[in-house]
Amino acid sequence: MSGIGDKLRKVLDESVYQSVIWRSVFRHGFPDTDRNRTLVVLSNLFLHLHPAKLKGHAVRMRYTWCMGGLSFFMFLILTISGVFLMFYYRPTPEYAYADIIDLREGIPLGAFMRNIHRWGAHAMVIIVWLHMLRVFMTGSYKAPREFNWGVGVILLVLTLLLSFTGYLLPWDQLAIWAITVGTNMARATPFLGHEGPGASLIGYDDFAVVHPKSDVRFMLLGGSIVGPPALLRFYVLHCVFLPLVAGFLMAVHFWRIRKDGFSAPL
Amino acid sequence: MSHPVHPGPESLQPFFNGIDALCQPQIIFGGSIAALIGGLVFRRYLVKPAVAIGITVATLAFVGLSCLNGQFLSQAQKPDNVPIWILLAMTGFVLWVSFYQAVRNDDRIRQGLRTEEHEAAEEKLHVWPYLLYIEGIVAAFAMLVLFVWSVGIEAPLEQFANIAKTPNPSKAPWYFLGLQEMLVYYDPWMAGVVLPSMIISGLVVIPYCDPNPKGVGYYTFEQRKLAITTFLFGFVALWVVMIFVGTFLRGPNWNFYGLYEEWNPHKLEQLNNVNLSEFFWQNFMGESLPKQWFAREWPGFAVILIYFTAVPMVCAGLFRKLYKSLGFVRYNILIVHALFMMALPIKMLLRWSFNLKYIVYIPEYFFNI
Numbered sequence: 001m002s003g004i005g006d007k008l009r010k011v012l013d014e015s016v017y018q019s020v021i022w023r024s025v026f027r028h029g030f031p032d033t034d035r036n037r038t039l040v041v042l043s044n045l046f047l048h049l050h051p052a053k054l055k056g057h058a059v060r061m062r063y064t065w066c067m068g069g070l071s072f073f074m075f076l077i078l079t080i081s082g083v084f085l086m087f088y089y090r091p092t093p094e095y096a097y098a099d100i101i102d103l104r105e106g107i108p109l110g111a112f113m114r115n116i117h118r119w120g121a122h123a124m125v126i127i128v129w130l131h132m133l134r135v136f137m138t139g140s141y142k143a144p145r146e147f148n149w150g151v152g153v154i155l156l157v158l159t160l161l162l163s164f165t166g167y168l169l170p171w172d173q174l175a176i177w178a179i180t181v182g183t184n185m186a187r188a189t190p191f192l193g194h195e196g197p198g199a200s201l202i203g204y205d206d207f208a209v210v211h212p213k214s215d216v217r218f219m220l221l222g223g224s225i226v227g228p229p230a231l232l233r234f235y236v237l238h239c240v241f242l243p244l245v246a247g248f249l250m251a252v253h254f255w256r257i258r259k260d261g262f263s264a265p266l
Numbered sequence: 267m268s269h270p271v272h273p274g275p276e277s278l279q280p281f282f283n284g285i286d287a288l289c290q291p292q293i294i295f296g297g298s299i300a301a302l303i304g305g306l307v308f309r310r311y312l313v314k315p316a317v318a319i320g321i322t323v324a325t326l327a328f329v330g331l332s333c334l335n336g337q338f339l340s341q342a343q344k345p346d347n348v349p350i351w352i353l354l355a356m357t358g359f360v361l362w363v364s365f366y367q368a369v370r371n372d373d374r375i376r377q378g379l380r381t382e383e384h385e386a387a388e389e390k391l392h393v394w395p396y397l398l399y400i401e402g403i404v405a406a407f408a409m410l411v412l413f414v415w416s417v418g419i420e421a422p423l424e425q426f427a428n429i430a431k432t433p434n435p436s437k438a439p440w441y442f443l444g445l446q447e448m449l450v451y452y453d454p455w456m457a458g459v460v461l462p463s464m465i466i467s468g469l470v471v472i473p474y475c476d477p478n479p480k481g482v483g484y485y486t487f488e489q490r491k492l493a494i495t496t497f498l499f500g501f502v503a504l505w506v507v508m509i510f511v512g513t514f515l516r517g518p519n520w521n522f523y524g525l526y527e528e529w530n531p532h533k534l535e536q537l538n539n540v541n542l543s544e545f546f547w548q549n550f551m552g553e554s555l556p557k558q559w560f561a562r563e564w565p566g567f568a569v570i571l572i573y574f575t576a577v578p579m580v581c582a583g584l585f586r587k588l589y590k591s592l593g594f595v596r597y598n599i600l601i602v603h604a605l606f607m608m609a610l611p612i613k614m615l616l617r618w619s620f621n622l623k624y625i626v627y628i629p630e631y632f633f634n635i
């Protein structure tokens with residue numbers, strides 16, 4: 001066995017690792033020395049999100065539960081499966097539902113991709129909550145990481161909003177009613193919703209400024225019911241706006257983890 | 267919908283009926299708070315692996331037996347409810363992991379030793395391979411779970427959207443069921459707008475309102491009792507439990523149902539709730555309700571004013587050290603958020619014990635609290 005392994009290693013060494021192409025991609029030798037292990041991490045765009053070295057406690061799963069990393073991993077899986085779904089899905093009531101049926105029945109791997117996207121989204125919500133729980137339980141929100149905790153809270157809200165806006169897209173009974181229940185609350189926003197406290201104070205006598213066709217729910221839905229404009233709005237929020245903001249904030253989040261230093265006992 | 271569900275074996279009926287009788291909001295919420303506090307007090311026993319395994323086996327047996335009941339099974343195996351099971355199981359597990367380490371560290375601290383994290387942190391490890399291989403395995407495992415989940419369970423798709431056909435119950439997505447449950451106790455402007463905003467801002471201000479420098483980078487309970495208890499009260503009792511209730515115990519018309527009780531849309535719930543102003547003017551003063559809204563509702567305003575002024579003052583006295591180290595402004599930010607958090611359980615208690623509907627009731631301005 002080891003004979004074959006050694007031979008293979010020798011062949012790789014001579015014809016692959018020494019080749020011009022390999023060496024143009026990887027600027028360091030095989031990571032079996034301290035120097036090369038450091039270089040692997042530092043010279044790779046993706047790996048260099050990590051520092052080259054970490055204190056022992058931070059590496060253990062029992063400390064981080066890997067929940068932050070998994071949140072990011074879920075985000076990546078959702079992005080990839082989401083792009084796949086976008087090839088087949090059109091955000092208008094006449095097509096949306098039919099396109100989902102098509103995905104389920106007609107398109108190779110369509111049902112599977114939809115399932116990955118759906119269950120991955122649920123999983124991400126849970127994972128982000130538990131990540132927050134671990135950050136809390138290890139006191140990692142305390143100085144100097146207060147700001148990054150705040151960035152995390154916004155990421156949590158964005159995760160929920162991403163999930164929520166995606167819920168409408170299949171345009172089935174579950175979708176439209178979950179969103180109706182959810183957005184009905186916006187009617188009652190103080191001052192900004194037409195059934196909210198204070199809304200009737202804005203305006204003169206009979207002239208109401210905040211009414212069902214001008215309040216924040218109308219803005220959210222592009223109408224006074226969950227209809228075609230709402231579908232388009234939620235689609236744009238779900239596929240473009242919210243992922244961009246979340247991606248941007250994740251960059252900030254990761255940058256700050258490095259700058260603030262990973263939490264460690266003093 | 268209308269065909270009866272299978273109630274399960276005859277011999278289990280007394281058990282099912284007994285549990286159903288316990289399925290009341292008071293008992294469920296009160297019980298979870300008691301369980302949380304009990305869990306914190308008896309953490310030393312609960313973190314013992316044997317005890318934890320025992321509880322896990324008992325829970326699994328309970329769920330297994332419950333699945334013999336048609337109503338429970340139909341809810342339990344709904345594809346969109348699978349995340350709830352995962353949430354419950356994982357929350358339980360990671361809490362156990364935290365407290366397992368916290369108890370060990372607290373013991374070490376008491377003996378004058380350093381925590382396990384302190385010792386592990388002495389050594390510096392290369393990210394390649396020590397962290398990357400863990401990340402690789404965890405990512406592969408997560409992918410595997412997601413694959414199995416996606417092959418095994420089809421994402422649901424119901425009938426084409428129809429705004430004219432209201433399903434009963436109509437539920438928000440599961441992660442917002444805590445908010446929907448709050449609608450039982452507060453009007454939408456509170457449950458759907460003010461309280462969620464307070465949850466978000468409350469989370470953001472946590473680091474600025476926790477003056478305790480201890481407990482960074484290691485698990486501990488004893489050095490951070492107040493902070494951890496408060497956070498878990500919010501996260502477990504007021505969020506995770508509410509999601510469980512919203513999923514399994516709220517049926518048609520958002521009525522409260524037993525775990526095994528068939529969801530009968532014609533179930534009537536007695537609703538004879540009264541407002542504070544009615545209590546005050548009619549029952550207490552023996553007069554009729556004043557017409558003008560402020561004359562009518564001032565007792566409610568007074569109660570709220572006292573809640574937001576007297577309680578902070580009393581607490582400042584009780585938690586003197588906290589008040590001193592935070593200063594006036596940050597202390598007030600903290601206490602206002604705490605009071606908003608407690609507003610939910612307090613309203614629940616008032617509802618259950620006095621059938622109280624609103625503390626302040628001004629329908630003229632949609633201003634009901």
Ligand code: HEM
Nearest residue numbers: 064068069071072132135140148149152153155156262263
């Ligand atoms: C989309 C959501 C999120 C992603 C992708 C994410 C990702 C990560 C990652 C990869 C880490 C590295 C350490 C670890 O794995 O635990 C981390 C650390 C951290 N996260 Fe997040 N996170 C998210 C949401 C949150 C939330 C909701 C909070 C808190 C409310 C938060 C607060 C923090 C803090 C304070 C740290 C530094 C921890 C330390 O130094 O120990 N993050 N995050």
